[in-house]
Amino acid sequence: MEPRRADFSTTLTRYLSSKITRQLIGAITAFLRPRLLTPELFGVWTLLKLVPQYASYAHLGARTTLRVYYPWHLARGEGERAESLVSGAILTTLLLDLLVAGALILIALRGGQGEALRLGLTAMAGVVLLQAWHHTAFAALKARHRFDLIGRANYLESALLLATTLALLPTLGFPGLLLSLLITEAAVGVLLWQQAGIVPRWPARPLRLGGEMIRRGWPIMSLELAMMLVVTADRVMAWVLLGAGALGHYGVAVMIVGFLRNIPGTAREILEPRLMGELADADRNQLLREHLLRPALNAIFLMPLLIGPVALATPLAIDWLLPRYQAAIVPTQILACGIHFLALALVLRSLVVAFEQQRRAALLVPVVLVGEGMSAWLAVRLGWGLPGIAGASVLGFALLFMLFRRTLRPQLDHLERRQLDWIWPLFALNGALIWALSLLPLGHGPVATALRILVHVALFLLLHRLARTRLALLSPLPWRRLLRLRR
Secondary structure, three states: OOOOOOOHHHHHHHHHHHHHHHHHHHHHHHHHHHHHOOHHHHHHHHHHOHHHHHHOOOOOOHHHHHHHHHHHHHHOOOHHHHHHHHHHHHHHHHHHHHHHHHHHHHHHHHOOOOHHHHHHHHHHHHHHHHHHHHHHHHHHHHHOOOHHHHHHHHHHHHHHHHHHHHHHHHHHOHHHHHHHHHHHHHHHHHHHHHHOOOOOOOOOOHHHHHHHHHHHHHHHHHHHHHHHHHHHHHHHHHHHHHOHHHHHHHHHHHHHHHHHHHHHHHHHHHHHHHHHHHOOOOOHHHHHHHHHHHHHHHHHHHHHHHHHHHHHHHHHHHHHHOHHHHHHHHHHHHHHHHHHHHHHHHHHHHHHHHOOOHHHHHHHHHHHHHHHHHHHHHHHHOOOHHHHHHHHHHHHHHHHHHHHHHHOHHHOOHHHHHHHOOHHHHHHHHHHHHHHHHHOOOOOOHHHHHHHHHHHHHHHHHHHHHHHOOOOOOOOOOHHHHHHHHO
16 A cells, blocks of 8 residues: 655655755765875775766666656556566666676776775675665655655665774775775665565566666666766766876865755655656646746755855865865865756756656757866866866756756746746855855854855845745745654
8 A cells, every 4th residue: 555645845854854864974974084095095985986876877767667657657547567667677677787796896807907996896896786776676665655764774874884984994994985885785775675565576578578667767767867977077077187186185075065966856856756646637837837836946046045054164164174175175165056057957857757858858968068078178278177177067067957948948938937047146146145255354263154154044045035025936944844843
């Protein structure tokens, strides 16, 4: 039986609280790594972390079909068909990820890499296999709206990763870091096996089912893969253009802004299954109002309230916790501002899929990658270094937002397109205010940092209040809901 659905805001708040807790505990874990590793080894770690990210797309769309079409089939009363997608996704994903893991081991055995990279590739082969089950179970749980169990897995993962990192990294060094990740992924996999209630059944025609799921999911997954390449290309460019040490500093910037990237992604994870379930009987205007304009306007006006404090607190955090990584301060602030565009792009992406425009969008994303890559190369040639790489990444986010907006243009009327244009003045205001407040001759101690954050937050709270008088779809700030959940 399907669990009763909570309303979207309550589900989002509870699920987001687990991810924020995971991020807060994860921030402690993350700051331990660069403190106990050299910038070069931390650069290798940053590069290795891309391996499971890229490998998570080895399912070729089977897992995407599960996540997107499970609620779609349920909405049409096709429960048996929906359940067959679970088994098909698990079997197809495990088989394909087994091939990826084998390839990683072969690359590690070939030699030619440093000892740390060779050991890391071997460990990542194990991580890829563990995440094959982990991510497929998450896809099934999201499709079933079981965000409660995903939340528990988030709590377990963050706590265990911190404990094992504290125990193994100081004693074993870089190998201990890899072992910590393997232990944590295995524990999360056991939790999901015991509590998710997912029992794979061998389908009558497994190859046919897997092929059908790949065929249905590939157009959607290709868009997700293209987006992921845009988001992670800056790390590859930093490695290629500036070397492992520079990537180590840039990895700190990526680490700090990581939780900002998770917030719009979390909203999409909850929103998209509901959106696909409502396609059966909702009209176009209702879909656009509830799944595009409302979340888009809220992202436009609320993201600066998160971006500003992170950007303004970065100098103090790095001075206190990672004094060897001063070069990460400006790239962190630039990347944080760019999350504004990424948040909007993630909202628009769900509608691109709902209106079956993903093929068209995916074909145009390489243009974004070329623009991002060329701007990064030019920035490095001009001597701008890591800030230039970060600026190129922000350009990639902005181009991604513009691409999705253009793809949805036939679906939007003039008024709807104009409301999305609020992103431009708010992005400019947010960036200019962070820059101006950073230049104030107050130093970067706790009091000065708190004063800067207070001014920034107060201004955007006032702006949010004024905007609500003109924009009916802009929601009130969720303070009361958060207080009710805490009680």
